[in-house]
Amino acid sequence: MQGLEANDAAARYIAERFGLGGRPERMVPVGGGEMGRVYRLDAAGAAWAVKELFRRTDEDRVARQVAFQDAAARCGIRAPANLSTVDGRHLCSLPAELGGATVRLCSWIDGHPVQTADPGLSEWVGSAIGRIHGLSYPADGADHDPWYDACPTPKRWEELIAAGDAGGADWVSAIRSRLGSLLSLADLVTPAEPTAMICWHLDLQPDNVTRERASDEYVLLDWDDSGPEMPDRVLAMALWDWHVHGDEIDIKGIQGTLAAYRRAGGHAELTGIESFTAIVASYLNYVFVQAERTLHAQLSLDRRRRAAAELQSSLANPPDPARLMSVLNVARAQI
Ligand SMILES: Nc1ncnc2c1ncn2[C@@H]1O[C@H](COP(=O)(O)OP(=O)(O)O)[C@@H](O)[C@H]1O
Ligand SMILES: [Mg+2]
Numbered sequence: 001m002q003g004l005e006a007n008d009a010a011a012r013y014i015a016e017r018f019g020l021g022g023r024p025e026r027m028v029p030v031g032g033g034e035m036g037r038v039y040r041l042d043a044a045g046a047a048w049a050v051k052e053l054f055r056r057t058d059e060d061r062v063a064r065q066v067a068f069q070d071a072a073a074r075c076g077i078r079a080p081a082n083l084s085t086v087d088g089r090h091l092c093s094l095p096a097e098l099g100g101a102t103v104r105l106c107s108w109i110d111g112h113p114v115q116t117a118d119p120g121l122s123e124w125v126g127s128a129i130g131r132i133h134g135l136s137y138p139a140d141g142a143d144h145d146p147w148y149d150a151c152p153t154p155k156r157w158e159e160l161i162a163a164g165d166a167g168g169a170d171w172v173s174a175i176r177s178r179l180g181s182l183l184s185l186a187d188l189v190t191p192a193e194p195t196a197m198i199c200w201h202l203d204l205q206p207d208n209v210t211r212e213r214a215s216d217e218y219v220l221l222d223w224d225d226s227g228p229e230m231p232d233r234v235l236a237m238a239l240w241d242w243h244v245h246g247d248e249i250d251i252k253g254i255q256g257t258l259a260a261y262r263r264a265g266g267h268a269e270l271t272g273i274e275s276f277t278a279i280v281a282s283y284l285n286y287v288f289v290q291a292e293r294t295l296h297a298q299l300s301l302d303r304r305r306r307a308a309a310e311l312q313s314s315l316a317n318p319p320d321p322a323r324l325m326s327v328l329n330v331a332r333a334q335i
Pocket of ligand 2: 207208222
């Protein structure tokens, strides 16, 4: 894969395909990671976010995600507007001579990054989840992503360690010494119940929220992972991602989020430790994938180094069962 180059020809092609009118002024990279890269495109007196997608997707899936995002917007969740091409598609593939990337386009939100401690943000998080859960937007047969409820078997961990040994990886002893606790964490993972799933954004974390300068309102970005999940697991994920910082649990933050969730019409309750399945499964999958990446000869040295750093920091901060139980107890005390 060559990837998108932020040059005039690519900017012109994208502007034409999405019918922006006028000559684009510039396209500059602004962010992104392993799943995609985002560019700001200025054209026809307005700004747009071009997202280059690294993960395979298809027009039907994106159309379902856009319909879900539109439904969320109707109940007050602000998000960038999705644009479609002049022939009505959300995905646009650039020709090979322009790098051959697949991109999407949405409106640019001029905003400030958020901090979890910002006043009112805990409540916004609870209210956004509550309003979306209140919709009960049907999963409609969309596949549940196994990232959130399946994790590597003991055999795969052994194979990974053997491959790490063979490749002289420096993480081998760190993973080997933690294997027991990684496998006990895997015991907490239970398969999601297909009939209990509704649509959710699936990546509500601080990087994906911005505070729009003009309106001072929170805007939720990055809907590309949206799909089915069980409501209690969504709630547990949010409490963990927003209110647990290392060993510190922000009890007031959890309470603020839960109270706002109920006020906004949210109906889920954490049933037990299994409500944290998505946290635990995605943690184990993340550790595993980062370790694999460090061994992947076809990846650039830079990406392998980034994977090694991610692996190290993830291993140092597992979702240990005692902290999961503490969050569960705070949540239960509130219900
Ligand atoms: N519509 C947008 N307006 C302004 N900034 C955006 C927009 N979309 C993405 N960004 C910026 O680019 C970053 C990465 O975009 P995101 O869609 O979250 O990609 P990723 O899947 O890589 O996390 C965001 O955290 C945000 O800073
Ligand atoms: Mg993001």
